[in-house]
C-alpha cells in the first residue's frame with residue numbers, strides 16, 4: 001500500500017527503513033522523503049512506523065535463558 005503518494009513510498013519501504021535502523025518519523029523523512037511535501041501521509045507513516053517497530057521488537061526479543069519450548073513442529077504441521 002502506498003503511504004506517501006508524493007514520494008511513492010510504500011509500507012515495504014518503511015519496513016525496510018526500520019530494519020535499517022530508522023526509529024522516528026524524522027528519520028523516515030530524511031531517508032525516504034515521507035511527509036516532506038504536502039504532509040498528508042504523516043499520520044499513516046507514523047502508524048506504519050509504530051507497527052514496524054513493534055514487529056521488529058517482537059521478532060528480535062530472544063527467548064529467556066534456559067527456555068526450552070515444550071512443543072515441536074513436524075514438517076506435516078507446517
Ligand code: FES
Pocket residue numbers: 003004005006007033034035036037038039040041042
Ligand atoms: S503524501 Fe507524503 S508528503 Fe504528500
